[in-house]
Amino acid sequence: MILNDNNPSDKRIYPSRWERKKGKYLFVSIDNRSEEGKEELLTVSHITGITPRKMKNVSMFKAESLVGYKICDINDIAANTMWMWQGAIGVSKYRGVISPSYNVYRQRNNDFVPEYLDLLLREPTLVDVYHSLSTGIRPSRLRLYPEQLFSIDFPVPPKDEQQKIVNYLEWKISKINALINNQKKQVQVINEEKQAELCSTFTSGIEGRHNTFITCADAVIGSIPDDWQVMRLKYVCKMYNGDSISDSEKDDYTTVTEIPYIATKDVDLQSATANYENGLYVPENSTFKIAPKNSTLLCIEGGSAGRKRAYITRDVAFVNKLCAFVATDIDSKFLFYYLSSDIFGLQFKKEMTGLIGGVSISAIKRLFVPVPKKEEQKEIVQYLDKKCKALDKKILLIQKKISVLLELRQSIISDVVTGKIDVRNIQIPQYKYVTEIDSEYGEYEDEEDNPSGEEG
Template sequence: MSDAFSGRYAAYQSELVGWAGETPSHWMPTRNKDIFAERGSLSQTGEEILLTVSHITGVTRRSEKNVSMFMAETMEGYKQCKKGDLVINTMWAWMGALGTATEDGICSPAYGVYAPRRFVPYSPRFFDYLYRTSCAISEMTRNSKGIVSSRLRLYPKEFFQILTALPPYQEQVAIANYLDVKTLQIDREIDLLGQKAAEYRKLKQSLINETVTRGLDKSVAKKSSGVDWIGEIPSHWSITRVKDLAKSTNGGAFKDDLVDIGLPIIKIQQLTLGCDATEFCSPRSPKLKDGNRLRCGDLVFSWSTLIAPFIYTGKDGVLNQHIFKISHSRRTHRGWLYYKLYQSTARLMIFAHGSTMQHILKSDFDNLEMETPPFAEQVAIASFLDMNTSKIDRIVTAIDAKIGTLKDLRKSLVNHVVTGKIKVVSEG
């Protein structure tokens, strides 16, 4: 038996299930309380397979996840769940942390476990696709209780009141089979593109590493740097500490000076994700100083996450305490310093502190030794890397755009199929 796409259904009903839009006329609008019952059984031993829920992977074994969170001494009293049950993280339903279990196990007491009722048409794979769509998550968010989004909770009473457009069982199976095939094809293409982008990023890193440690002329004479982990350097280069090339200044902790309208506080999220600031500092804060004022073109480095440095391109603001602003000296070229710090990020791991979130001390950063060419050569190296890394960046950007398009296509396909906008039928 195979499953085939065949356009639209013959007839649709008005939006009886508002969050799903129009649905095929023979799909039954059904409250979740008539589809599911809350499973209330608890583990007597805590020795069953521990399952966890993610908005990315759905329900999986916790042993398969790289999780550093605290583990309870015993899992006795954890909720039991059976293969096919719908499992929802009550605290993170608004993010889509839910899915159907593919095996028996136990899960956190904070989760909601819902068993399908007998004689109700129910394909676990169909519901896994359906309830993880953006429109279904929005409906669960709307029914969640809480003052702010990060504190929303989807309790059983509210979940049971949600309406679902319920297809016949064979259609659910056909839809799940169709989506299994199509999403696998899209996921494989995304994975291949992701691997391609990763190779280009490695090429960029390799190009920067080679150029800032060996220079543009590979034929020049070499000498020992005197530093074991640096090795040989061009004979006319020197070994210099960061603090001799630039001044690093910590951002500030502005919790006591927050206002509704003021200077944007720039955190690592704004640097890495390019999102707008969500907190603002009073322009009259006594903690403000030139070193933690951030302007377009400034070079910054996050000491608490050890990611590559950034040349800031956003609106003027102030830095929070987890970021250094790096002001280069007159005899140091900013572009070269950026690439040198980009290459040196891995070296800084030598000085990293902490287990869950590694960070470095300002003194270790300031005293990091770096192989340093004369100023004119710094300019040439920066110009060479600007030209060649920008080519790689454009390729990676194009690949990432294709990945984004495929992800959007996947979401749209799943949404349209599970809500009946696209008809899938079984063929014998």
């Protein structure tokens, strides 16, 4: 059964035995507002659905008061109007509030098991329908309003089949999560090995080279070879923030130039590289601040503060949540490796302040860095290049396995939720549910770099 025949973008197919109903007969828009602003603030993500904000690595702007925010009750549907075309919608397991610019819906007649509906609403072929019905003069301004959602035909399987789908998927997802967790633990072990190598090198030098050491005033660094110095970062590099492009302006920066624009989401946490092919560029004669080739970009605000970094291999413009470290009296790659170490990370964390978490550039300038002679800096870079390249190669292979498992998990969810796999007569054995573990290099919900964009 193909739904919504009048919409050529609608490629959905469901079993003919399933009933279908228009959204207007299934859902009603709710607009209850918080009077005191004491409710839990919820996030709406295309990745994880609806989650309390405090549980996520979110770095978007948060209003000082939640008075007037929309109340979302348990089993209500919350939808991010601006990102519905990506699937930012879900059924809430929590009572809380969301941004006033979002939408809250409620089932009219309880046609759906909430857990099934949550899976259905983010199913990729249905998300494609949201995209096709979203309106806006530019891609970055696409919006899906209640009237469009209410015009969509939704499948309504029998509730006993919905529950069987939920039970079956919990079993299958649990098995895949266990495999993913095993791979993530392997990555964690390798990253710990990598950090041990970095920390050892920045306090002792290359193994076997030094025999005498001195104690540093900074306890995080501890001791260093007696011919090294400990200096504040402000004496060895320049540091400055970039410039933000608001979401509404991004379509003005798509003309290709020699200077790509890097947002926080374009920095890969694990590989410490930047994506230069994100489609955003700045004019070569613009006033945007530039991070030159061979500098380091470090996120200094939000959920990824002190964690996301990249060694830049070409001149780039960059968002204001990133800070450029431009070497002046230190080897640039040596500085990058140091900024990647837990020695720097621990100093950074001690300085974090603010509601969303961050460190000011003035505070970063006061942090310490161990500084060998220039010749030894280059030797250390060569040594770490070789060591880290081998470890990163192992991690890359494991990440590919994780990606395959994630794709398999989504494929199974889609096939079962849409009825391509009939689970009515499948016996589910006893099992213990396994949740996918969070990891240092997991998904982050700080993708928005617009400082005026309100998080909800």
